[in-house]
Amino acid sequence: MIQLRNHLPSGEVRNWKLREIVEGQPLGHPSHALVVHFPVAYYIAVLSFDIMTRVATFPTLVLAGTFLIIGAFAGSAIAVPTGLVDWWQMAKGSAKRRKATQHLLLQLTTFGVFLVALILRWPHRHQAQASISWIVVEAIGVSTLVVGQYLGGILVYQMAMRVRTTRRSEPRSASPAATPPATLGGPASTPMPPAGESAP
Numbered sequence: 001m002i003q004l005r006n007h008l009p010s011g012e013v014r015n016w017k018l019r020e021i022v023e024g025q026p027l028g029h030p031s032h033a034l035v036v037h038f039p040v041a042y043y044i045a046v047l048s049f050d051i052m053t054r055v056a057t058f059p060t061l062v063l064a065g066t067f068l069i070i071g072a073f074a075g076s077a078i079a080v081p082t083g084l085v086d087w088w089q090m091a092k093g094s095a096k097r098r099k100a101t102q103h104l105l106l107q108l109t110t111f112g113v114f115l116v117a118l119i120l121r122w123p124h125r126h127q128a129q130a131s132i133s134w135i136v137v138e139a140i141g142v143s144t145l146v147v148g149q150y151l152g153g154i155l156v157y158q159m160a161m162r163v164r165t166t167r168r169s170e171p172r173s174a175s176p177a178a179t180p181p182a183t184l185g186g187p188a189s190t191p192m193p194p195a196g197e198s199a200p
Helices: 018-023 037-055 061-088 095-124 132-157
Strands: none
Touching: 037 061, 037 095, 037 132, 061 095, 095 132
16 A cells, blocks of 8 residues: 555654655555566567568558657666666675676666667658568567566565565564563462363
8 A cells, every 4th residue: 555654663654755765665565666567568569569560561560669669768767766776775796786787787788779779760760661670679679678677587586676575564473572571469470270170
């Protein structure tokens, strides 16, 4: 459930910090996983659209694919900061940070490859059929993207990056040391009778 203010374990209630908002803490889960699907889907759709124009007649798919690249860039403008906040907090030299750096570099490479594709296709965005050269460039970009996403999956599913195993609101069980001692002579200090006998 979305929380408009941060309720601390101490009972204090305060406004969210900018870093916490970018991380997705008001949403109750990481924001990077929420927004990263959009550029990923758009990049793959661009390649799919261009291949479709080579096997059948779809007069508007080249134009649609061109604007999908722009949409992917817009999605990346949101996905990249949310990922960088997570990356920045990882311990330097740790296995998680190394894997996240590889993931980051591959995603930036994907952006660069599709920027080239956009430059190549923009003057011809109204034509009915995609160029083979675009498809080759986009296939390289999607291949890089898939490897980068695979590394992102390792971060989450194998290295448990930003994974919580308990609910935020789940109370901690009281430890035996925290249980107050029974008052002498009170009900709690009365010994339990053996099985088969009744208490006096």
